[in-house]
Amino acid sequence: MASVSASHLILFIASLVIAAGVAGTFTQGVSRLSQGIDDQSLEVADEVRTDIEVISDSGSPVYNNSSKTVTLLVKNTGTSTIPADSRFIEILLDGQYRTNVTVTVVDGEQWRPNNVVRIVISNTDLSAGGDHRAKLIVNGDEEVFRFRT
Template sequence: MASVSASHLILFIASMVIAAGVAGTFTQGISRLSQGIDDQSLEVSEEVRTDIEIISDAGSPVYNNSTNTVTLLVKNTGTADIPADSQFIEILVDGQYRTNVTVTVVDGEEWRPNNVVRLEIGGADLSSGDHRAKIIVNGDEEVFAFRV
């Protein structure tokens, strides 16, 4: 009888050790998953709060032939502040990524909701005809079609 209870005790202890190891692994995995969800929700919240509109008039001359510069006015219509810095704004003109961009806040010091920035996109040697500029900020995309 003593040998049966000793073997039961050994099996019980082994099962408790295995259960503790499994529980520790699950706890660590759930903690990582929770952290990932928190990080993702912050990004999604920022994207949802970001909204821009290109308010330049398509009929007005937005392209300067002598300086090869496209000038666009963009309004922050979202609820979040957006850094008025070209590293936070992606710009494509006729499908080509542009890095020669000057950002100037027109009505204030920061690009807050309802404020406007002037984007001066340099190095855009455009021929006569129809063109498109795409502006991307925090996943929000706006396309502006214009004619030179």
């Protein structure tokens, strides 16, 4: 009888060790999943709070032929403050990604809701009399501005 009890005790301890290992693995997996969901929800919240609007007049001369620059006025119509830095604003001009961009807040020190920034895209050689498009992307929000030179 003692041998049966000892073998049952060994099987019981082995099953507890295996159950603890499986529980630890599941706990770690659930923790990683939870952290991933938290990170994703913060990114989605930033995207939802971000909204911009190009307020430049497409009929006005946004392109300066002598300095080869395009100047756009962009308003923050969202509910969050956006960094007024060209690293946070992606710009495509006629389908080409532009990195030679200067961003200046027009009415304040930060690009808060309802504030406007002036975006100057340098080294642009646009054809006269042509149709052009500038696409701005900030935190997933995209705006397209069409203009003629």
